[in-house]
Amino acid sequence: MSFLDYFSHNKSQAASIAKERLQIIVAHERSRRDQPEYLEALQKDIMAVVRKYVDIDTDSIEVQLERNGDYAVLELNVMLPD
Amino acid sequence: MAKVIVMTSGKGGVGKTTSSAAISSGLALSGHKTAVIDFDIGLRNLDLVMNCERRVVYDFVNVINGEATLRQALIKDKRCENLYILPASQTRDKDALTKDGVERVLKELAADGFEYIICDSPAGIEHGAFMALYFADEAIVVANPEVSSVRDSDRILGILQSKSKKAEQGERVKEHLLLTRYNPERVEKGEMLAVGDVEEILATKLLGVIPECSSVLKASNQGVPVIHDEESRAGQAYSDAVKRMLGEEVDHRFLTPDHKGLFQRLFRRSA
Numbered sequence: 001m002s003f004l005d006y007f008s009h010n011k012s013q014a015a016s017i018a019k020e021r022l023q024i025i026v027a028h029e030r031s032r033r034d035q036p037e038y039l040e041a042l043q044k045d046i047m048a049v050v051r052k053y054v055d056i057d058t059d060s061i062e063v064q065l066e067r068n069g070d071y072a073v074l075e076l077n078v079m080l081p082d
Numbered sequence: 083m084a085k086v087i088v089m090t091s092g093k094g095g096v097g098k099t100t101s102s103a104a105i106s107s108g109l110a111l112s113g114h115k116t117a118v119i120d121f122d123i124g125l126r127n128l129d130l131v132m133n134c135e136r137r138v139v140y141d142f143v144n145v146i147n148g149e150a151t152l153r154q155a156l157i158k159d160k161r162c163e164n165l166y167i168l169p170a171s172q173t174r175d176k177d178a179l180t181k182d183g184v185e186r187v188l189k190e191l192a193a194d195g196f197e198y199i200i201c202d203s204p205a206g207i208e209h210g211a212f213m214a215l216y217f218a219d220e221a222i223v224v225a226n227p228e229v230s231s232v233r234d235s236d237r238i239l240g241i242l243q244s245k246s247k248k249a250e251q252g253e254r255v256k257e258h259l260l261l262t263r264y265n266p267e268r269v270e271k272g273e274m275l276a277v278g279d280v281e282e283i284l285a286t287k288l289l290g291v292i293p294e295c296s297s298v299l300k301a302s303n304q305g306v307p308v309i310h311d312e313e314s315r316a317g318q319a320y321s322d323a324v325k326r327m328l329g330e331e332v333d334h335r336f337l338t339p340d341h342k343g344l345f346q347r348l349f350r351r352s353a
Contacts, residue, residue: 011271011272012271012272012273013272014272014273014274015269015272015273015274015275015276015279016272018228018229018275018279019275019279019283021229022229022232022233022275022283023283025233026232026233026236026283026284029233029236029237029240030236030240033240033244
């Protein structure tokens with residue numbers, strides 16, 4: 001730190017970057033945590049089936065279970081290449 | 083009725099053992115009969131931090147295996163009248179801890195009149211950490227204002243509320259956040275996560291903020307829990323945390339830097 005830094009009021013961005021990154025990853029991990037354990041296996045199986053026909057990578061498939069009161073919706077998102 | 087409190091964090095090196103030593107000492111100093119158990123099988127260190135390493139004869143695993151009685155294994159603290167330490171074993175494998183065995187020891191401590199049982203968890207989310215948290219009524223999650231520690235704390239909070247005995251019974255483990263190694267100067271410069279940020283991300287009630295303080299290393303070097311250092315900021319912050327655990331309303335201290343004049347700062351840098 002140089003002498004002149006004592007007079008500057010430039011605040012570091014480090015903490016706000018950390019906070020933002022943490023908020024995203026923690027929200028992501030919490031949403032996965034609340035899902036049943038079979039969901040990951042299901043995602044793998046679905047991917048294997050889709051891959052028989054289309055060449056996709058791991059990130060192109062998303063499986064989510066959403067609960068609404070007394071019913072649940074299984075949401076499946078497959079991004080197919082152009 | 084004994085209260086079982088786990089000191090946990092997920093990440094290693096954030097201050098679980100230091101905090102276990104300080105808080106169990108504080109509870110005992112307040113007149114409560116307290117036991118502190120080292121769950122870090124194979125890597126015990128609580129004995130060293132509490133300066134009873136040369137008095138260990140029997141350990142936690144010996145008691146579980148019936149090779150020693152609880153009374154034989156408990157080490158009476160030399161500084162606090164009401165404090166007893168149950169050391170971890172150094173040589174056995176970590177699977178020596180069983181749910182039944184741990185439950186038996188906790189029940190025996192409760193029957194013996196212990197009011198607080200502090201379970202010092204090992205780092206990670208393996209068997210030892212799971213055993214330390216399984217029977218907890220309350221959890222103190224120790225975190226540093228740093229990304230990996232905060233993320234791991236959130237993982238541990240998730241495990242507490244899904245895998246503990248309380249969770250299995252449809253209840254919640256009461257959570258407390260203990261933020262350690264806090265540096266208000268760096269927070270003010272925007273270099274370190276502020277206590278409010280960590281509280282917001284983890285959505286957990288704040289038990290205390292322990293400032294980064296040279297007294298903590300000094301305390302472990304000497305084997306005197308830092309809470310005994312009444313002059314130190316860390317010692318005072320731990321005392322405040324203990325008071326909050328006992329239901330007192332105490333304002334948080336040491337959250338802002340001591341503002342020094344320019345000349346003082348320049349002087350300190352050259353000193």
